[in-house]
Amino acid sequence: MREPMTRKLAPFGVSVFTEFTRLALEHQAINLAQGFPDFDGPDAIKEFACERIRRGHNQYAPSHGVAALRRAIAAKVQRCYGLEVDAEDEVTVYAGATEAIFSSLAGLIEPGDEVILFEPAYDSYAPSTVMAGGTPRYVTLRFPDFAVDEDELRAAFSPRTKAIVLNTPMNPCGKVFSRAELSLIAELCQQFDCFAVTDEVYEHLTFDGASHLPLIALPGMRQRTVMISSTAKTFSMTGWKVGYSVAGPRLTAASRSSHQFVTFCTPPPLQEAMAFAMGLGDEYFSGLRQSYAERRALLLERLAAIGFDVRPPAGTYYVAAGIGPLGFDDDYAFCRGLPALAGVSMIPFSAFYRDRHAGRDVVRVAFCKSGPLLEEACVRLGRLPRRS
Numbered sequence: 001m002r003e004p005m006t007r008k009l010a011p012f013g014v015s016v017f018t019e020f021t022r023l024a025l026e027h028q029a030i031n032l033a034q035g036f037p038d039f040d041g042p043d044a045i046k047e048f049a050c051e052r053i054r055r056g057h058n059q060y061a062p063s064h065g066v067a068a069l070r071r072a073i074a075a076k077v078q079r080c081y082g083l084e085v086d087a088e089d090e091v092t093v094y095a096g097a098t099e100a101i102f103s104s105l106a107g108l109i110e111p112g113d114e115v116i117l118f119e120p121a122y123d124s125y126a127p128s129t130v131m132a133g134g135t136p137r138y139v140t141l142r143f144p145d146f147a148v149d150e151d152e153l154r155a156a157f158s159p160r161t162k163a164i165v166l167n168t169p170m171n172p173c174g175k176v177f178s179r180a181e182l183s184l185i186a187e188l189c190q191q192f193d194c195f196a197v198t199d200e201v202y203e204h205l206t207f208d209g210a211s212h213l214p215l216i217a218l219p220g221m222r223q224r225t226v227m228i229s230s231t232a233k234t235f236s237m238t239g240w241k242v243g244y245s246v247a248g249p250r251l252t253a254a255s256r257s258s259h260q261f262v263t264f265c266t267p268p269p270l271q272e273a274m275a276f277a278m279g280l281g282d283e284y285f286s287g288l289r290q291s292y293a294e295r296r297a298l299l300l301e302r303l304a305a306i307g308f309d310v311r312p313p314a315g316t317y318y319v320a321a322g323i324g325p326l327g328f329d330d331d332y333a334f335c336r337g338l339p340a341l342a343g344v345s346m347i348p349f350s351a352f353y354r355d356r357h358a359g360r361d362v363v364r365v366a367f368c369k370s371g372p373l374l375e376e377a378c379v380r381l382g383r384l385p386r387r388s
């Protein structure tokens with residue numbers, strides 16, 4: 001029989017999150033591996049969705065999203081970043097940021113086009129690029145500071161570059177790109193006449209005075225950027241998969257050209273509930289940031305006391321933790337053994353690099369968990385036998 005799986009997808013195997021969440025379940029370990037909260041967003045959002053289901057909002061929505069949500073997104077983007085956007089022609093709703101990224105790349109990329117990816121990279125970027133017919137071109141950022149090497153970035157751009165994918169705040173390393181780094185990316189996009197697809201799902205999770213700056217707001221980038229975000233992390237409803245993009249009309253048309261044939265639309269009651277959520281006001285967003293700042297402080301303090309090499313992440317809800325000081329040098333072996341050994345699971349950092357040697361003595365620890373669960377995880381980790 002012929003091989004059913006295409007050669008382009010076979011190398012990607014099973015997502016690292018599937019593997020380590022399965023392992024956590026097997027050992028009933030505390031799952032600090034996959035990035036979903038162990039708490040839900042506000043009850044009022046859930047009630048809103050239930051009420052819309054009962055009222056009969058259960059048939060297909062317009063492919064680009066229900067009007068109330070698109071208007072709420074336009075208002076939020078204006079409130080947070082001072083961007084004026086047209087809710088009809090510049091805002092699109094998808095089945096999560098993941099689908100927004102795939103649909104945007106599928107609408108933009110021709111066979112042979114190159115797409116620049118920063119690594120460590122969120123796991124969907126490379127397969128989405130390849131499924132869209134493009135070739136990933138990597139720029140590597142390294143533990144512990146994950147600084148952008150200007151020469152390496154410049155060298156990655158060429159006339160073959162059609163797009164760059166930028167994730168800020170960045171999973172898994174917690175980096176928030178600075179204005180200078182964003183300006184360099186903007187300059188190169190304009191010099192090489194290419195587009196940026198930005199994944200900003202952690203836009204509201206920044207700490208210690210770091211602030212999120214969307215690339216689309218930089219001079220010359222308004223018509224070159226597909227700004228993507230999601231309600232998943234902001235409203236602690238990762239399973240709802242309501243994501244969106246903001247982009248100029250021509251770029252929006254490119255993304256919608258594929259989106260209409262990928263999912264067509266996202267469940268309308270969930271979209272309407274997220275329209276309500278977007279209007280929750282500043283207290284909600286500052287409360288979210290504050291509660292994550294507390295979880296982050298707790299995890300950083302405990303991991304450092306146990307002996308992990310930790311640096312405070314400027315954004316996201318992940319900590320990159322070096323395991324070298326504990327006497328370990330193989331992140332996969334460490335993470336595969338950890339659920340049985342300590343009852344906790346984490347993600348090996350090298351999974352986010354193409355060359356698995358990078359990040360081999362680092363793990364990603366998620367702190368999107370309630371305080372007592374994080375405390376218990378740290379107590380368990382404290383019992384970990386040291387190798388050195």
Ligand SMILES: Cc1ncc(COP(=O)(O)O)c(C=O)c1O
Pocket residue numbers: 035095096097098099122167171199201229230231232238241242243
């Ligand atoms: C960088 C990044 N992008 C996208 C997503 C997924 O977003 P969504 O659930 O809206 O597809 C995640 C989830 O972990 C993420 O970390």
